[in-house]
Amino acid sequence: MAASESSTPAFDSIELQELKQKLIDGCHILDREGITDGFGHVSVRVPGTEAFLTIANVSPGCATLERLVMLDLNGKCLGGINVPPYEWPIHACILKARPEVMSVCHTHSKWSSLFSVLKGGLRPLHVYARFLPIAGPPVYPAAGLIGTIERGVALAASLKDSAAVLMRAHGDAVVGTSLEEAILRTIRLAFVSELAHMAVAHGEPLYMSEEELATFSADQAFPARPWEYYLSRVQERHSP
Amino acid sequence: MAADRKDVPKIDSAELKELTEKLMTACHILDHEGVTDGYGHISVRVPGADAFVTIANVSPGCVTRDRLIMQDLDGNYLDGAKTPPNEWPIHSCILKARPEIVSVAHTHSKWSTIFSVLPIKLKPMHHYGKFLSADGPPLYEGIGLVRTVERGNELAAALGNGPVVLLRAHGDAVVGESVEQVIERTTRLAMLGEWNHLALLHGEPRYLTAEELEVYNADQRFPMRGWEYYVSRLEGKR
Numbered sequence: 001m002a003a004s005e006s007s008t009p010a011f012d013s014i015e016l017q018e019l020k021q022k023l024i025d026g027c028h029i030l031d032r033e034g035i036t037d038g039f040g041h042v043s044v045r046v047p048g049t050e051a052f053l054t055i056a057n058v059s060p061g062c063a064t065l066e067r068l069v070m071l072d073l074n075g076k077c078l079g080g081i082n083v084p085p086y087e088w089p090i091h092a093c094i095l096k097a098r099p100e101v102m103s104v105c106h107t108h109s110k111w112s113s114l115f116s117v118l119k120g121g122l123r124p125l126h127v128y129a130r131f132l133p134i135a136g137p138p139v140y141p142a143a144g145l146i147g148t149i150e151r152g153v154a155l156a157a158s159l160k161d162s163a164a165v166l167m168r169a170h171g172d173a174v175v176g177t178s179l180e181e182a183i184l185r186t187i188r189l190a191f192v193s194e195l196a197h198m199a200v201a202h203g204e205p206l207y208m209s210e211e212e213l214a215t216f217s218a219d220q221a222f223p224a225r226p227w228e229y230y231l232s233r234v235q236e237r238h239s240p
Numbered sequence: 241m242a243a244d245r246k247d248v249p250k251i252d253s254a255e256l257k258e259l260t261e262k263l264m265t266a267c268h269i270l271d272h273e274g275v276t277d278g279y280g281h282i283s284v285r286v287p288g289a290d291a292f293v294t295i296a297n298v299s300p301g302c303v304t305r306d307r308l309i310m311q312d313l314d315g316n317y318l319d320g321a322k323t324p325p326n327e328w329p330i331h332s333c334i335l336k337a338r339p340e341i342v343s344v345a346h347t348h349s350k351w352s353t354i355f356s357v358l359p360i361k362l363k364p365m366h367h368y369g370k371f372l373s374a375d376g377p378p379l380y381e382g383i384g385l386v387r388t389v390e391r392g393n394e395l396a397a398a399l400g401n402g403p404v405v406l407l408r409a410h411g412d413a414v415v416g417e418s419v420e421q422v423i424e425r426t427t428r429l430a431m432l433g434e435w436n437h438l439a440l441l442h443g444e445p446r447y448l449t450a451e452e453l454e455v456y457n458a459d460q461r462f463p464m465r466g467w468e469y470y471v472s473r474l475e476g477k478r
Contacts, residue, residue, distance in 0.1 A: 037431075038469035059469035086461065108368070110431075114438050117365045117445040143452035145367070145459045169366045169448050201441055 008049040011070045011079020016053070019044055019179075023053055024063050026183045029230040030107060031061030032237060035190050040107040040171070043091035044179045046070070047102070052095055054088065056081035075149070087145055089152025090173055097156040101175040103182035111193030112172035122166070122196055123207045128188040130216040134208075137164040137172075137189075145170075164189055184223040187230070248289045251310045251319040259284055260293055262419045264303050269423055269470045270347060271301030275430050280347040280411070283331035284419055286310065292331055296321035315389070327385055329392025330413055337396040341415045343422040351433025352412035362406070362436050364448045368428040370456040374449055377404040377412075377429075385410075404429060420467045427470070 009015040023044050030036045036059070043054040056069040069080040073096045075088050091104045115122040121136030140158035144151060146167075155173065159165040163185055164174045174189060176182030199205035208216070249255045263284045270276045276299070283294035296309040310319040313336045315328050330346045355362035361376035363369070380398040382391060386407075395413065399405040403425055404414050414429060416422035439445035448456070 038466035057463065057465065059465050059472075062465075062469055062472050086459075086463075108366075110435060110438075113366050113435060117439055117447070118442050119444075119446070120442065143367070143448060144455040147459055168446065169364075169452075197438060197441075 008046060008051045008070075008072075008078060016046065016070075019046070020053060020065055020068055022179050023055070023068065024065060025231055025234065026103075026105075026179050027055060027060035027063040028234045029183055030105065030186060031059070032234045033187050033190075033230065035109050035186060036060045036107050040105070041085045041087070041091070042103065042105045042179070042182070043095070044103045045095055045101070050096075051078055052091055053080075054085060054091055057083040057085055086147055089149050090146045090155060093149060093152030093156045094159060094173065094175060097153075097159075098175060100177055103176050103179040105174045105182045105186040106171065107174075107186060108171040109186070109190045109193075111190045111197065112166050113170065114197060115193050116166040116168045116170065116172075120200070122193055124192065124213055125199060125205050125207050126192055126195055127216050129192040129208070130213060130219075131163040131185050131188070132192070133162055134210045134213055137166050138162055139166045139168055140170075140173075141168050143169065178223075180223045180227045183230070184226050187226075248286055248291045248310070248312075248318060251293060251308060252305075256286065256293070259287075259419075260305065260308055263293060263295075263308070264305065265471060265474070266343075266345075266419045266423050267295060267300035267303045268474050270345065270426060271299070272474050273427055273430075273470065275349050275426060276300045276347050280345070281325045281327070281331070282343065282345045282419070282422065283335070284343045285335055285341070290336075291318055292335055293320070294325060294328065294331055297323040297325050326387055329389050330386045330395060333389060333392030333396045334399060334413065334415060337393075337399075338401075338415060340417060342417050343415070343419045345414045345422045345426045346411065347414075347426060348411040349426070349430045349433070351430045351437065352406050353410065354437065355433055356406040356408045356410065356412075360440065362429075362433055364432065364453060365439060365445050366432060366435060367448070367456045369432045369448070370453055371403045371425055371428075372432075372453075373402065374447065374453055377402060377406050380405050380407045380413075382407075383409060420464065421462065423470065424462075424466050427466075 026042045038059045041055050043052045045052045050073045053070050055063045056067045058067045069084050070078040073092045090106045094104050123136045124132050138158050140155050166172050174186045266282050278299045281295050283292045285292050290313045293310050295303045296307045298307045308320045313332045331344050334344050363376040364372050380395050406412050414426045
């Protein structure tokens with residue numbers, strides 16, 4: 001443990017600059033796409049270490065390089081502004097339970113919040129949902145903010161091996177093997193939920209079958225193209 | 241009463257500058273977030289006085305410093321622009337009945353209005369609704385604008401000790417212990433109204449129980465992130 005900590009690059013090192021910028025871009029994308037409001041956060045693992053970067057108690061849309069914090073998987077501050085988000089255990093506990101996961105998004109997305117309190121699950125009905133299980137994402141049922149390790153561990157247990165978990169009366173947590181993938185999945189989760197909401201208003205839609213879902217999932221491509229697209233939308237807004 | 245007024249600072253005094261700025265920002269936030277239209281108003285109590293400042297018969301989105309008015313809790317004009325909002329008793333009667341309350345917002349929010357006329361209640365199904373009780377906000381049944389002290393008192397009675405009252409076929413009144421809290425509650429009430437509407441199209445959603453609301457309220461914090469975020473949106477940064 002001490003060995004891995006000593007190998008963690010310093011918060012201000014040049015090595016982390018690109019990752020930090022990507023984290024800020026990811027936050028701004030979620031804000032721009034209307035997924036986050038004043039709340040929610042994104043984290044990214046520092047590659048090869050037991051540390052992660054997230055935003056320091058600031059709205060994703062207001063995140064800047066000056067408002068980041070680096071924590072270890074027990075929540076200890078390793079650098080940056082020492083005001084971690086209240087729900088830092090969402091990130092620490094999932095990153096600890098899922099070594100392959102590089103990034104976690106937590107949002108209060110309207111659409112995730114909606115399906116988190118409905119009795120029917122959010123079943124895949126579009127190719128964009130191919131990262132979801134056939135019965136829809138699991139739901140973490142307990143009330144209360146994830147302000148403790150105990151609650152974070154319970155959330156990670158609900159998520160299990162899935163890409164997303166809905167949090168009842170709260171929102172979602174979405175993971176990816178890259179930050180780009182976590183952001184893209186978060187956007188698509190909202191998109192698919194809205195589609196499902198609209199479709200269900202017409203009656204029972206034609207959901208994807210398990211075989212069909214497996215076919216689509218075999219086609220996994222790295223999300224470089226949509227990332228470029230969403231980033232262009234953020235930059236468009238910031239240009240005069 | 242006249243003696244009290246000597247202790248009330250002038251509306252354009254340095255002492256009230258920050259508070260009146262905040263009041264105007266709050267009006268612009270509700271407008272920018274689509275909660276108010278051409279109508280609605282926010283008030284803020286003058287600290288330590290039986291007086292409040294609100295907007296002088298102008299749309300929240302159009303308010304400027306020269307269109308603020310100060311009144312006492314009987315509605316007497318004290319300072320500023322001379323045109324009180326039609327429904328000033330909403331503010332004076334609630335501020336009189338609830339000494340701990342610092343700010344009151346009244347809006348014609350689409351989502352409050354819809355739940356004001358439905359047989360089904362707007363109930364917390366997200367922790368953004370943790371300031372509400374499990375059975376949702378009460379309803380003021382009276383039809384007509386709240387232009388008299390009599391109606392203002394009825395409205396304050398319907399509000400009781402709660403944070404919100406819906407006004408039938410009209411909108412809402414939301415109270416808080418700061419302007420920021422009132423803005424958070426008013427914007428969240430609208431979000432919850434929309435989310436309840438969406439959920440109810442699928443059947444009965446799973447609401448938060450009174451016990452679960454207590455769990456959320458035990459986590460109580462009032463981060464200023466929401467306010468900072470809404471201000472940043474006003475400034476066109478996003």
